[in-house]
Amino acid sequence: MGQRTRLILLLLSIQCLVLTGTANDDYKALISLMDELKNTPPNWVGADPCGGNWEGIVCTNSRVTSIVLTSMNLTGELSGEIQLLSELQTLDLSYNKDITGQLPNSIGNLQKLLNLNLIGCSFFGPIPDAIGNLPQLTILSLNNNSFNGPIPASIGNLSNLYWLDLAENQLSGPIPVSNGFKPGLDMLVHAKHFHLEKNKLSGEIPPQLFNSSMVLIHLILNSNDLTGSIPDTIGLVQTLQVIRFDGNSLSGPVPSSLNSLVNVGELYLSNNKLTGPIPKLNGMNLLKYMDMSNNDFDAPDIPTWFSTLQSLTTIVMENAGLQGPVPVSLFSLPNLQTVVLRNNQLNGTLNISIAYSNQLQLIDLRNNSIVSFINTAGGYNRDLILVDNPVCPKTEVTKIYCVVPQSNNSLYSTTQNNCQPVQCNLDQIPSPNCKCAYPYMGTLFFRAPSFSDLGNVSYYKALEKSLMEYSESAKLPVDSVSLSNPIRDSSMNLELSLEVFPSGQDRFNRTGISRIGFMLSNQNFKPPPDFGPFYFIADPYGHYAGGPKESKKSLSTGIIIGAAAGGAVLLLLLLLAGTYAFRQKRRAERASEQLNPFAHWDPKSSGGIPQLKGARSFSFEELKKYTNKFSEANSIGSGGYGKVYRGTLPAGQLIAIKRAQTESMQGGLEFKTEIELLSRVHHKNLVSLVGFCFDQGEQMLVYEYVPNGTLKDSLSGRSGIRLDWMRRLKVALGAARGLAYLHELANPPIIHRDIKSTNILLDERLNAKVADFGLSKPMGDGEKDHVTTQVKGTMGYLDPEYYMTQQLTEKSDVYSFGVLMLELITARMPIERGKYIVRVVRTAMDRTKVLYNLHEVLDPTIDLQTSPKSLEKIVDLALSCVEESGANRPAMGVVVKMIENIMQLAGLNPDAESASTSESYEVTKENSHHPYSNDGFEYSGVYPNLKIEPH
Numbered sequence: 001m002g003q004r005t006r007l008i009l010l011l012l013s014i015q016c017l018v019l020t021g022t023a024n025d026d027y028k029a030l031i032s033l034m035d036e037l038k039n040t041p042p043n044w045v046g047a048d049p050c051g052g053n054w055e056g057i058v059c060t061n062s063r064v065t066s067i068v069l070t071s072m073n074l075t076g077e078l079s080g081e082i083q084l085l086s087e088l089q090t091l092d093l094s095y096n097k098d099i100t101g102q103l104p105n106s107i108g109n110l111q112k113l114l115n116l117n118l119i120g121c122s123f124f125g126p127i128p129d130a131i132g133n134l135p136q137l138t139i140l141s142l143n144n145n146s147f148n149g150p151i152p153a154s155i156g157n158l159s160n161l162y163w164l165d166l167a168e169n170q171l172s173g174p175i176p177v178s179n180g181f182k183p184g185l186d187m188l189v190h191a192k193h194f195h196l197e198k199n200k201l202s203g204e205i206p207p208q209l210f211n212s213s214m215v216l217i218h219l220i221l222n223s224n225d226l227t228g229s230i231p232d233t234i235g236l237v238q239t240l241q242v243i244r245f246d247g248n249s250l251s252g253p254v255p256s257s258l259n260s261l262v263n264v265g266e267l268y269l270s271n272n273k274l275t276g277p278i279p280k281l282n283g284m285n286l287l288k289y290m291d292m293s294n295n296d297f298d299a300p301d302i303p304t305w306f307s308t309l310q311s312l313t314t315i316v317m318e319n320a321g322l323q324g325p326v327p328v329s330l331f332s333l334p335n336l337q338t339v340v341l342r343n344n345q346l347n348g349t350l351n352i353s354i355a356y357s358n359q360l361q362l363i364d365l366r367n368n369s370i371v372s373f374i375n376t377a378g379g380y381n382r383d384l385i386l387v388d389n390p391v392c393p394k395t396e397v398t399k400i401y402c403v404v405p406q407s408n409n410s411l412y413s414t415t416q417n418n419c420q421p422v423q424c425n426l427d428q429i430p431s432p433n434c435k436c437a438y439p440y441m442g443t444l445f446f447r448a449p450s451f452s453d454l455g456n457v458s459y460y461k462a463l464e465k466s467l468m469e470y471s472e473s474a475k476l477p478v479d480s481v482s483l484s485n486p487i488r489d490s491s492m493n494l495e496l497s498l499e500v501f502p503s504g505q506d507r508f509n510r511t512g513i514s515r516i517g518f519m520l521s522n523q524n525f526k527p528p529p530d531f532g533p534f535y536f537i538a539d540p541y542g543h544y545a546g547g548p549k550e551s552k553k554s555l556s557t558g559i560i561i562g563a564a565a566g567g568a569v570l571l572l573l574l575l576l577a578g579t580y581a582f583r584q585k586r587r588a589e590r591a592s593e594q595l596n597p598f599a600h601w602d603p604k605s606s607g608g609i610p611q612l613k614g615a616r617s618f619s620f621e622e623l624k625k626y627t628n629k630f631s632e633a634n635s636i637g638s639g640g641y642g643k644v645y646r647g648t649l650p651a652g653q654l655i656a657i658k659r660a661q662t663e664s665m666q667g668g669l670e671f672k673t674e675i676e677l678l679s680r681v682h683h684k685n686l687v688s689l690v691g692f693c694f695d696q697g698e699q700m701l702v703y704e705y706v707p708n709g710t711l712k713d714s715l716s717g718r719s720g721i722r723l724d725w726m727r728r729l730k731v732a733l734g735a736a737r738g739l740a741y742l743h744e745l746a747n748p749p750i751i752h753r754d755i756k757s758t759n760i761l762l763d764e765r766l767n768a769k770v771a772d773f774g775l776s777k778p779m780g781d782g783e784k785d786h787v788t789t790q791v792k793g794t795m796g797y798l799d800p801e802y803y804m805t806q807q808l809t810e811k812s813d814v815y816s817f818g819v820l821m822l823e824l825i826t827a828r829m830p831i832e833r834g835k836y837i838v839r840v841v842r843t844a845m846d847r848t849k850v851l852y853n854l855h856e857v858l859d860p861t862i863d864l865q866t867s868p869k870s871l872e873k874i875v876d877l878a879l880s881c882v883e884e885s886g887a888n889r890p891a892m893g894v895v896v897k898m899i900e901n902i903m904q905l906a907g908l909n910p911d912a913e914s915a916s917t918s919e920s921y922e923v924t925k926e927n928s929h930h931p932y933s934n935d936g937f938e939y940s941g942v943y944p945n946l947k948i949e950p951h
């Protein structure tokens with residue numbers, strides 16, 4: 001080969017690489033991102049994300065290096081094709097609460113990623129192990145989503161991590177630590193922040209978690225299910241400044257090594273089961289905020305070392321068994337703002353006449369044994385509460401300290417600067433500079449502020465100032481900021497509403513919002529030190545300015561136009577490029593065939609490769625391993641279709657595997673249709689599909705494991721969980737919401753066809769999850785209001801109209817749901833000893849009497865003293881659901897609204913979370929008074945589980 005030819009070939013191949021190479025991958029990735037997410041910026045048009053002005057995208061050398069789309073109202077799922085963005089350093093999709101689905105595994109291929117912020121979205125499912133493959137990652141913020149499963153141990157491999165925030169998810173299992181075989185969080189020796197609060201983490205805080213190489217400053221573990229004692233190795237992490245262990249079940253004495261942590265400013269040990277003496281903390285010279293309430297300390301006197309900690313602003317020790325007098329010296333700590341010592345046995349005389357901090361604004365000594373009170377005239381005059389002490393006899397109302405003051409929430413709100421007040425129209429708001437505008441709004445959450453005096457304006461002024469200074473230095477288009485409504489919420493976070501006003505215009509464009517969102521999500525902004533660690537949750541912003549009108553141009557047209565202009569040479573190159581691309585594509589297809597269980601399907605009989613969202617494929621061998629060879633011990637149920645097994649994934653996540661027996665196996669096409677359908681349906685009240693197995697002649701569906709069994713088991717008393725009236729309402733609401741989602745939000749809509757108490761599962765917080773879509777029927781496009789189908793369903797729940805006409809509509813589910821509600825009220829089976837529950841209730845009922853005269857048929861274990869009206873309303877609703885004619889039954893969306901109303905009228909919050917079962921459910925093993933158990937039958941045998949199958 002001559003030099004010349006070689007050179008030409010080389011040039012050609014370089015050209016090919018440019019045309020088919022990685023910049024195109026960026027484009028492809030963004031296109032598939034757009035395919036899966038609604039509401040991407042309207043100016044994402046044209047073929048070059050780096051050439052034009054694609055909002056939210058930053059490029060370096062024609063490669064996409066940053067995607068920041070905070071508060072864009074993005075809706076849908078994150079495409080796994082994101083992996084093609086091989087130069088990506090920043091991915092921030094925070095504050096898009098309608099991004100749902102699982103975080104794709106392929107995220108682990110973004111080798112250059114530095115910042116991954118997905119705060120306040122609705123991701124669920126496990127955090128993929130592959131997250132540990134991101135060697136550069138420094139900031140990982142996945143807080144305020146619905147991730148579940150364990151914290152992946154692989155996070156320990158992120159040796160550059162600085163900020164780890166997994167708070168406010170459903171993560172469970174232990175805190176992973178390394179053990180020679182697997183990594184763990186103890187390896188994160190560059191991390192300064194572990195924010196893991198408000199999950200369901202359990203087990204002990206591992207002693208191995210702490211070592212002297214660490215530089216951790218914020219350790220936030222509150223509101224989990226952690227047990228065991230606080231390891232004394234915590235003393236090794238001398239850098240610690242904030243420790244929050246509150247709201248767990250930690251026990252045993254507090255290790256003395258804690259006292260060596262001289263940098264700690266905020267310490268929360270409250271709401272645990274700690275024992276032993278009150279820990280001595282006289283070494284913590286910088287301690288400002290201390291809460292040790294609600295433990296089992298044996299603590300006779302108020303410790304004297306309090307008085308040596310000159311920085312203390314806040315002492316909270318409610319219900320800590322304190323006895324004896326309140327020392328006078330306590331109140332003279334120079335920075336003291338708040339002393340809360342409620343519910344102890346403090347006695348003697350309270351004396352604050354000698355010296356007290358001029359910052360002191362609340363002394364709460366409610367419910368102690370204090371007999372007298374000394375103050376000097378003109379002395380302390382801020383809040384003092386001595387209610388429920390002998391010094392305040394019950395009849396005493398004249399002494400101000402014998403009355404609980406009105407809520408001491410501060411009413412702070414940023415005032416307007418010296419400007420002419422303006423009247424704004426519609427939904428605009430005047431800025432502190434008196435300009436009408438649409439501000440970017442949200443809530444700042446401070447996890448451990450050093451102060452407790454929420455009325456002290458100087459803190460907020462300092463915060464406003466630092467926000468403005470940051471905006472100016474970062475050249476953000478910000479006119480002014482406004483803060484308001486400071487409160488301490490139930491988890492002791494300080495919440496502050498934030499409004500950021502635009503400069504120049506009356507509204508932000510997307511670039512402006514994403515830059516401000518990023519400054520808050522990525523922790524670029526640092527608040528004044530008194531505020532401690534924070535996070536921000538934005539409200540949706542609905543007032544975007546700018547952006548050209550939508551006009552989609554595809555990549556290929558872009559290139560073809562270019563090619564035509566460039567002439568024949570370019571065409572030739574294109575041809576070559578095409579061949580190259582085709583080969584690459586084949587190679588990729590071949591690679592994916594090996595992973596694709598449907599690879600050997602005959603596409604003619606089975607359709608194309610299934611389009612699955614989030615669900616993964618398991619091999620038979622894998623599932624065999626996870627279920628211990630489908631052992632009997634792991635069998636948790638059975639039915640006409642086959643058996644259900646419990647299994648455990650290697651990462652610890654529990655799964656339920658539905659294994660079809662040979663006779664009930666579907667054709668490949670039906671199976672494919674079913675898993676495609678299931679994988680698209682995501683709602684917290686629906687059991688979600690984890691994956692499937694189509695291997696070695698098996699058909700299995702792998703679901704999330706729902707720990708508290710079926711509603712039937714609870715109603716029958718078999719599961720030992722007692723469902724009080726409130727919980728029943730919650731179950732009804734959850735099931736209704738799940739169904740309403742299937743009917744009204746799923747696309748195409750889905751009719752369940754088999755709603756019954758065995759298909760309603762209860763999770764650890766007794767939230768209802770609708771299961772078993774085996775008979776579900778998606779509505780096709782041509783079938784807007786009904787589908788004609790062979791009758792399937794379960795006797796007792798079956799809609800008579802459907803049975804008669806064979807026309808299935810959503811209203812058939814409504815009928816079954818009505819029966820289910822009657823079951824919740826009566827704890828009777830739909831057909832029991834020949835009697836049909838619908839008729840029994842209709843016959844017994846008398847609307848003129850209390851409880852509609854239904855005492856005889858009600859489940860006697862329901863205690864209705866607080867709200868009998870709610871039962872009557874539920875009966876009305878149930879009967880409207882079982883109306884003869886579908887047209888007269890309410891739609892599921894209406895049913896949801898009505899149950900919500902009924903709950904609110906009964907003083908219940910429809911969205912309140914119950915505590916987890918492990919904490920507080922009354923578990924009754926005794927079930928003698930239960931209608932279900934009266935006959936002493938084995939429930940599963942007698943229950944009419946009959947399915948009417950086509951003849």
Ligand SMILES: *[C@@H]1O[C@H](CO)[C@@H](O)[C@H](O)[C@H]1NC(C)=O
Pocket residue numbers: 129132133153154157182183
């Ligand atoms: C962690 O990193 C080590 C060394 O790079 C590697 O061998 C191991 O597979 C990684 N572990 C996980 C769980 O990612």
Ligand SMILES: *[C@@H]1O[C@H](CO)[C@@H](O)[C@H](O)[C@H]1NC(C)=O
Pocket residue numbers: 323324325347348
């Ligand atoms: C206060 O309580 C302590 C411990 O119960 C007791 O020893 C002491 O006598 C009480 N003092 C007064 C003044 O009642």
Ligand SMILES: *[C@@H]1O[C@H](CO)[C@@H](O)[C@H](O)[C@H]1NC(C)=O
Pocket residue numbers: 053055477503504509510511512546547
């Ligand atoms: C967005 O707004 C900023 C200033 O408010 C302006 O500089 C920028 O050009 C705008 N971007 C677009 C794409 O309109």
Ligand SMILES: *[C@@H]1O[C@H](CO)[C@@H](O)[C@H](O)[C@H]1NC(C)=O
Pocket residue numbers: 038039073075540541542543
């Ligand atoms: C968000 O997008 C949905 C459509 O996807 C739209 O109905 C809704 O009004 C949008 N919300 C805001 C605040 O723009």
Ligand SMILES: CC(=O)N[C@H]1CO[C@H](CO)[C@@H](O)[C@@H]1O
Pocket residue numbers: 120121122144145146168169537
């Ligand atoms: C999934 C989740 O935790 N969402 C919460 C995020 O934060 C907002 C504001 O605090 C809550 O309302 C959401 O429930």
